[in-house]
Amino acid sequence: KAGVTQTPRYLIKTRGQQVTLSCSPISGHRSVSWYQQTPGQGLQFLFEYFSETQRNKGNFPGRFSGRQFSNSRSEMNVSTLELGDSALYLCASSNGGTGGLGPLHFGNGTRLTVT
Amino acid sequence: GNSVTQMEGPVTLSEEAFLTINCTYTATGYPSLFWYVQYPGEGLQLLLKATKADDKGSNKGFEATYRKETTSFHLEKGSVQVSDSAVYFCALAFGNTGNQFYFGTGTSLTVIP
Numbered sequence: 001k002a003g004v005t006q007t008p009r010y011l012i013k014t015r016g017q018q019v020t021l022s023c024s025p026i027s028g029h030r031s032v033s034w035y036q037q038t039p040g041q042g043l044q045f046l047f048e049y050f051s052e053t054q055r056n057k058g059n060f061p062g063r064f065s066g067r068q069f070s071n072s073r074s075e076m077n078v079s080t081l082e083l084g085d086s087a088l089y090l091c092a093s094s095n096g097g098t099g100g101l102g103p104l105h106f107g108n109g110t111r112l113t114v115t
Numbered sequence: 116g117n118s119v120t121q122m123e124g125p126v127t128l129s130e131e132a133f134l135t136i137n138c139t140y141t142a143t144g145y146p147s148l149f150w151y152v153q154y155p156g157e158g159l160q161l162l163l164k165a166t167k168a169d170d171k172g173s174n175k176g177f178e179a180t181y182r183k184e185t186t187s188f189h190l191e192k193g194s195v196q197v198s199d200s201a202v203y204f205c206a207l208a209f210g211n212t213g214n215q216f217y218f219g220t221g222t223s224l225t226v227i228p
């Protein structure tokens with residue numbers, strides 16, 4: 001079974017630009033979550049989608065948004081990029097059911113650098 | 116609020132040494148607790164979990180016991196190997212609200228032969 005695939009692996013953007021990151025979950029997984037990983041803060045939860053609906057949202061500004069498609073693939077968008085948005089963005093999929101916890105399966109991440 | 120605190124790294128041990136990585140948590144309810152591991156060049160993966168107080172999670176020789184009275188979930192292994200070199204993350208989540216996990220900052224472990 002193929003794992004979680006994130007594209008692209010690396011991105012370099014300029015302040016003020018916007019960016020879209022993509023995540024393909026493991027086949028059959030309906031939950032997709034996004035995390036921001038930085039050296040000082042560790043992993044911080046951005047949001048989770050389940051069956052095309054946002055089920056949970058973390059404490060990030062509205063510049064961070066996401067969506068999920070009918071095939072469970074997910075995209076994350078960051079608008080008006082700031083230097084502090086430089087981080088590794090991780091996607092995780094799970095086969096946990098409605099309201100349920102499933103083990104997270106992580107991708108290798110997209111490394112975003114904002115200059 | 117909900118949060119997880121892990122011991123600062125990096126940790127360096129000799130092969131066959133005893134490992135403890137401390138993890139404490141703050142939670143507004145009764146969470147499930149997890150340890151995730153990230154091996155070099157790989158994505159994070161679940162190592163073990165415990166869903167209620169006094170449960171012990173175990174996998175690959177690692178163990179952690181859910182201690183409600185001390186709000187802790189310390190990771191232990193009796194004899195580490197070079198292949199255990201990785202970054203270890205403690206995390207909590209609530210089973211009735213979907214997959215929103217709260218992670219610690221991670222502890223890097225290096226095992227030398």
